[in-house]
Amino acid sequence: MENAVVSVLNDMAATRAAMIRPEELPCFGQTLIHAHITFEGPSSGELGLLMDPDFAAELASRILGVDEKGDLLQEMVVDAVKELLNVICGQFLTQRFGYEPAFTLGVPRVFPLSAQACNVLLTSPSILIFQSNDSIVPAYVRVKDRTA
Amino acid sequence: MKWKILIVDDSNVVKAVLMKALGESGAPIGRVFDASNGREALDTLRAESIDLVFADINMPVMNGIELVESMADDPALKGIPVIMISTDGSVSRREYLKGKGVRAYVRKPFTPEQIRSVVREVMLGR
Numbered sequence: 123m124e125n126a127v128v129s130v131l132n133d134m135a136a137t138r139a140a141m142i143r144p145e146e147l148p149c150f151g152q153t154l155i156h157a158h159i160t161f162e163g164p165s166s167g168e169l170g171l172l173m174d175p176d177f178a179a180e181l182a183s184r185i186l187g188v189d190e191k192g193d194l195l196q197e198m199v200v201d202a203v204k205e206l207l208n209v210i211c212g213q214f215l216t217q218r219f220g221y222e223p224a225f226t227l228g229v230p231r232v233f234p235l236s237a238q239a240c241n242v243l244l245t246s247p248s249i250l251i252f253q254s255n256d257s258i259v260p261a262y263v264r265v266k267d268r269t270a
Numbered sequence: 271m272k273w274k275i276l277i278v279d280d281s282n283v284v285k286a287v288l289m290k291a292l293g294e295s296g297a298p299i300g301r302v303f304d305a306s307n308g309r310e311a312l313d314t315l316r317a318e319s320i321d322l323v324f325a326d327i328n329m330p331v332m333n334g335i336e337l338v339e340s341m342a343d344d345p346a347l348k349g350i351p352v353i354m355i356s357t358d359g360s361v362s363r364r365e366y367l368k369g370k371g372v373r374a375y376v377r378k379p380f381t382p383e384q385i386r387s388v389v390r391e392v393m394l395g396r
Contacts, residue, residue: 202283211357221360223360224362
């Protein structure tokens with residue numbers, strides 16, 4: 123998961139992303155954007171990304187090659203975050219399961235998450251914390267094996 | 271002659287990035303059509319004389335695999351070159367799509383150079 127998030131953020135959005143230690147995670151005080159996707163195949167599961175709306179707009183402007191993030195429609199920002207998660211999920215599945223199995227990805231969803239709900243979610247053991255440019259981007263992946 | 275291109279993806283961001291890459295490719299790009307799923311794409315393919323299709327796999331309503339299968343079953347559409355652009359890394363799925371006539375496969379995230387290269391390879395054979 124670490125490689126998938128870092129490589130996609132860096133390659134697709136030209137950021138400087140790296141995983142950081144969980145103890146460096148701040149307590150969020152604002153509503154964040156929660157992007158979520160599911161996958162089905164030899165194993166099923168879900169991935170998620172959390173980010174503040176301003177960073178989402180920055181990512182969209184970088185992906186689209188637009189100079190001013192304020193010029194982007196909210197619809198395009200949401201679309202960019204969905205696509206980013208879609209690509210991260212594809213990269214993660216290849217890195218985790220190899221090139222042979224075929225997976226079906228769900229349609230990514232993006233929705234607001236209150237600071238309170240976010241801070242609860244961040245206590246989950248499956249949370250990984252990334253820093254991309256100056257922003258903190260928590261992420262998680264949960265895999266359910268069919269045989270389990 | 272300029273090529274008429276159809277981009278099939280449910281993401282407006284991917285469509286925008288792909289259109290930009292095509293515009294910078296130096297290829298003779300004419301009108302670019304777009305569709306958000308396979309069903310919309312089939313409507314456009316039957317109404318317009320399309321020279322090249324870029325298609326995603328994971329889309330709502332009708333996905334890219336179903337689109338390629340429908341094109342392969344339609345004598346009027348089966349000769350139109352299709353380039354798949356997807357996050358999907360499965361080799362078995364790539365082989366299946368190749369058997370259905372897909373000419374090339376580009377993994378997301380793609381670069382403008384990859385788009386230029388694959389368009390030249392598919393349309394010009396180099």
